[in-house]
Amino acid sequence: MASSYWESTQRKFWTFTKQQLAFERKKIEESERNLVNLYPLPDRRYLSIYFGNLLTKLARALTIRQQALATAQVYVRRFYTKIEIRRTNPTLVLATALYLACKMEECPQHIRMVLAEVRHCWADASFNDISKIGECEFTLISEMNSQLIIHHxxxxxxxxxxxxxxxxxxxxxxxxxxxxxxxxxxxxxxxxxxxxxxxxxxxxxxxxxxxxxxxxxxxxxxxxxxxxxxxxxxxxxxxxxxxxxxxxxxxxxxxxxxxxxxxxxxxxxxxxENYTDKTCKDQIAKFVKARGLDK
CATH class of the missing domain: 1.10.472 (Cyclin A; domain 1)
Structure with missing residues (x-):
């Protein structure tokens, strides 16, 4: 574990310039142009607020401390610099990111408890199988190259x-x-x-x-x-x-x-100031259901 930010994987591999970040995102969108055109999404900042609200609600229900929540938010942001969002079930990614973050921040939550609170907090959560969280956890770790230490x-x-x-x-x-x-x-x-x-x-x-x-x-x-x-x-x-x-x-x-x-x-x-949950929720639900990502 890198005790110093300056020697960390965060600095070496997960800190970008604005131009680099824009290039990575454009590259992903170009590789999935059909999906991007078929399922338009709201402004990225709206999605960030929506995801943040969902994670905060779940973290509070599980009485998870702020640093673990912050780690989960960084995991989600990193993951979506590698994977096009329309290829995923975002609620599954969010729940898994929080589950993984709790392990890394030494405040682990039982996977069954996480799933139970997901069902309680997110009425429209489109998964109900513990194995899905396990599979998604493996994917998250893989896409982040096992570089999971976050300096806050x-x-x-x-x-x-x-x-x-x-x-x-x-x-x-x-x-x-x-x-x-x-x-x-x-x-x-x-x-x-x-x-x-x-x-x-x-x-x-x-x-x-x-x-x-x-x-x-x-x-x-x-x-x-x-x-x-x-x-x-x-x-x-x-x-x-x-x-x-x-x-x-x-x-x-x-x-x-x-x-x-x-x-x-x-x-x-x-x-x-102009944000509402409904726009993000509806647009995400559209591609999740259409692509069978809720199964």
Whole structure:
């Protein structure tokens, strides 16, 4: 097991540039052009929210801790960089990813319990055979080349929050931003510490109050502007944002990467405002049933 992200398979094999990721996805779509044309799907970000909602509901029912849920979300995202979604039963993939993630995060769940909660939580789940989860687990492991160790931003946040004297509310907001970034491509694009630093910067800039800790597109747009202002502020400016930006500059962390992460979250929250489950559910059910993937 790689204790360091810098020596990990995550960094070596599962961190892409945006161009590389787009190329991989285009290659998959081109290889399955007939399926893609026959069964159109909603925006990828809608699907990410839909999958995230399903996994969160199942994880809560099984009282699975956040890190295992996050690992499952990364597994799903990795898997679908290798396999065209229309060739799979997504609910089976999601349930199996969570089952496998619990093993890897040392909080294993009995396979029968997972299946029982799937039936309870997902009324439209289209599989009911334990052996399907076992078969899918083998496929997941194979497609990820047995590279299953995931490094998360939570550890970096825990190490840095004391240094930057985050309040309890700011820490909660940073944690929330990290949770939400799993609904984007960011886990495949940036190192965990970049995500954690982005979350801290946003938490400080947004100045959460007791009245609410909700992230939204408008708030993050303001945060991005504040970050830009801090970058151009006089050296004598000694507010907390400036201190964070100064620290980032001295640590050689790419500020442009932080801006890119913030923009990706803005895009997510903007899309989220118009999201409904029904569109994703109906479109997925269509190809699952038509292709007999529910058997």
């Amino acid at each position: 931003p939570y550890r970096s946040l825990a190490e840095l929050q004391t240094q930057f004297q985050l309040t309890q509310e700011e820490n909660a907001l940073a944690w929330s931003a990290i949770n939400d970034h799993y609904l984007t491509d960011l886990p495949l694009l940036h190192a965990p510490h970049v995500i954690a630093i982005t979350a801290m910067v946003l938490a400080v800039v947004l100045k959460p109050t007791q009245g609410g800790l909700q992230l939204n597109a408008a708030g993050l747009t303001g945060a991005l502007q504040s970050l830009g202002n801090a970058r151009g502020a006089p050296q004598g400016t000694q507010n907390r944002v400036q201190k964070l930006v100064d620290w980032v500059a001295e640590s050689n962390v790419d500020i442009e990467a932080i801006v890119e992460c913030t923009q990706e979250l803005i895009s997510l929250y903007d899309v989220w």
